[in-house]
Amino acid sequence: MADITLTEMRKDLFRIVDEMIGGGEPVRIRRGNISVELTARVVEKPDSQLTRAERFDRWVAKGPRPGFEDSDYDHTDKSHRVWDPDREFNILRKP
16 A cells, blocks of 8 residues: 655656555555545446447346346347348339
């Protein structure tokens, strides 16, 4: 654990914070008779600041909901995935 004064912290603030993040070692800062200990902890962004892809990745990482095995949905039925471009784009073709 690094033990520094507040003046030293002010001089090398960015370097000290980078070392805390990289090494995970706490820093003790002294000011007079009082010491304060700082530790680095990664804080996740709130959902409101995430991109759409990040929100999706976070949702997928949670895994299936408990009790999903009890549902009546047939997970092997792929009929809903069939797409017929002729049927879909008939309205766009000129006669």
